[in-house]
Amino acid sequence: MKYSITVLSQQYAVDRQGKEQYEKYIQRLKKTLDDSEQLQDIEARIVELLAEMQINPGDKVERQHIINVIKQLGGPQSFEDRPIVDTAQHQRTLLMQIMGVILGGTALLVTIFTITAIIGRGSEETFPGTFAEWIYALAGLATILFFVALCAVTAVGLVKTHFTQAKKQAIKVLGRGFVISFVMIFIGALYIAVTN
Amino acid sequence: MKKSNNSEEYAEQLAIQMRKGLLAFCVLTACDGEPLYTNEIVKRFHASGMAVIEGTIYALLSRLQKDGLLSHTWKESEQGPPRKYYQITEFGKEVKAAMQIHIDGLQNTLDALRKGVL
Numbered sequence A: 001m002k003y004s005i006t007v008l009s010q011q012y013a014v015d016r017q018g019k020e021q022y023e024k025y026i027q028r029l030k031k032t033l034d035d036s037e038q039l040q041d042i043e044a045r046i047v048e049l050l051a052e053m054q055i056n057p058g059d060k061v062e063r064q065h066i067i068n069v070i071k072q073l074g075g076p077q078s079f080e081d082r083p084i085v086d087t088a089q090h091q092r093t094l095l096m097q098i099m100g101v102i103l104g105g106t107a108l109l110v111t112i113f114t115i116t117a118i119i120g121r122g123s124e125e126t127f128p129g130t131f132a133e134w135i136y137a138l139a140g141l142a143t144i145l146f147f148v149a150l151c152a153v154t155a156v157g158l159v160k161t162h163f164t165q166a167k168k169q170a171i172k173v174l175g176r177g178f179v180i181s182f183v184m185i186f187i188g189a190l191y192i193a194v195t196n
Numbered sequence B: 001m002k003k004s005n006n007s008e009e010y011a012e013q014l015a016i017q018m019r020k021g022l023l024a025f026c027v028l029t030a031c032d033g034e035p036l037y038t039n040e041i042v043k044r045f046h047a048s049g050m051a052v053i054e055g056t057i058y059a060l061l062s063r064l065q066k067d068g069l070l071s072h073t074w075k076e077s078e079q080g081p082p083r084k085y086y087q088i089t090e091f092g093k094e095v096k097a098a099m100q101i102h103i104d105g106l107q108n109t110l111d112a113l114r115k116g117v118l
Helices: A016-032 A036-052 A063-073 A087-119 A131-163 A167-195 B003-030 B038-047 B054-066 B090-115
Strands: A003-007 A010-014 B070-075 B083-088
Touching: A003 A016, A003 A036, A010 A016, A016 A036, A016 A063, A036 A063, A036 B038, A036 B054, A036 B083, A063 B054, B003 B038, B003 B054, B003 B090, B038 B054, B038 B083, B054 B070, B083 B090
Parallel strands: none
Antiparallel strands: A003 A010, B070 B083
């Protein structure tokens, strides 16, 4: 069976192993790159490298040629635009941010419950009332402070992430945080509306 | 593993980190003139004694372009498919000039340290 690969609209004959290897490489590059024009540029370079090996469109490409092209260009990991920071530390920062927004959202929800409970007290009731109510009010205050602190930690983390060039990740984390917080607020508001 | 090997590996890791930081400056310097395509940039680096993997350059060119430090144009090639040529922008020139001050400062510090002035 005859196999072929298409590199920037140019067809080359290839054996099965070579085809598999090339396609695997290109697939991994596609996952790594976020710009199709960049892939086009790389494919243009592959055509050029093959031409340097005296292989023109329509000619047979041996597996070794593909290995040489990959060696020249570098593995898919070399195409990654990694920030110049410790990856493990970066991961930890991101984890902290995600935890921050989740806990922040939870804290906000509890805060809403607390404030609603205080506002919703009957006029005949005095405030503060029982010991339990005092605890309830203090818990509300602590929750608000907790929420503010978490927001600050999250903001600092996001700024740090931004300055380590991982803007996309920062936007993702921010997006997740907003979604989680809004969903929790919505659930809380819905609960209050139903119970009242 | 021998101690000498460890020191070599350690130095190699430090050199990799250093190269990463300097690579952007080198790309800006290479593209500050006539427009170049990736292979020409790599060839210039090799000619200057700086070993780089082409893939690293693609990623860096993409980032510098996104950040507005480089611009590109596609040009037809006699040897094959069109090539993407990169050139430094005004903003890129400003960044390069600012980086040059930092590098010069670092060079002066290193020279002074070697001479035992500091």
